[in-house]
Amino acid sequence: MIMIYKHDHSLKVNTRLKVEPHKALPIIGWREWVTLSDLGISKIKAKVDTGARTSALHAYDVHEYVEGHKKMVRFKVHPMQKDTHSVRYAKAEVVDKRLIRDSGGKVTLRPVIITTIRVGELKWEIELTLVNRDQMGFRMLLGRQALRGNLLVNPQKSYLFGKSK
Template sequence: MRFALMITALMSAFFITGTHAASPSDTSAKDPEVLGFVEWVVMDDTEVRLKARLDTGAKTSSLHAVNVEPFEQDGEEWVRFKLPLGDHEDQPSEGQLDHEDVILEFERPVHRTVLIKRKGAPSQRRYVVHMEFCISGNLHETQFSLTDRGRFSYPVLLGRRFMRDDNILTDSAQSFMAAKECEYRTLEELAERPEALKR
């Protein structure tokens, strides 16, 4: 019995000293932010507002993209893709334009490619890019795989890599829990951006 107590005490001492447990005085430890399973995100460069689902079942985040085309720039692989705002119509509008009239075009260096195996369909290769975005008033950057999400309710999916790296927890029973808003542009303001392709 005495031996078992000694082993327990030694193991407790090891885990306390060997794993850098956060203490109340440890200012580097940051409390996780809890967000709903659906939140608004604003892509940083264009300030387009999109509805995002926080999904612990996905590792990598994904962004709605069509007409994805690779090209070479300065000896590096880049990708060009379009984001049609009419596919989800989340952008606030002053009523002067239809969402179908505005398509945003992006160009990004390719971070990596992934091969997605699909049941009953050929495997699909997707490009992954780094992009900055704002959620709950804070700027973040993560990897996004580019895929056509037009048939889904949410043009953005935020996966575990983002939640792990940025200390985010999600409450699956709640939505739009963000304490702060991010600045965004109206549909009409986006139409004046150099990235916009008007029909």
């Protein structure tokens, strides 16, 4: 732990701030191409959103069902912005259902799944909520829970892991 001493002129006291040194983490831009191979999505543009706690994936025709003793969900995804012809069919285990408040303040109950994300050569598991994002600019949001301990964000940069062809 590093101790930093800050002199506060208005209070005439020394304030001790505790600062944890971070490990060297890769830096991601405010938007990146990512892969969700467990869901059959080889590329999808994600907006990195540190204001969003949980990551969200555009999904429609969402149907929950039971397979064995597991709660499952099957759904469709349009992975490319402004393209409703390209469709990916996916299914995953539902690990939770959460009330999520969107940027407009509307609260919806969403299924939560866990899937593997790949950004460049980096891979790790993240939680994703499924919601229809057809009217949104990005088909996926990468929230701060998925970033924590894995990446740092440079909001002035885009596609630091490469542009999609």
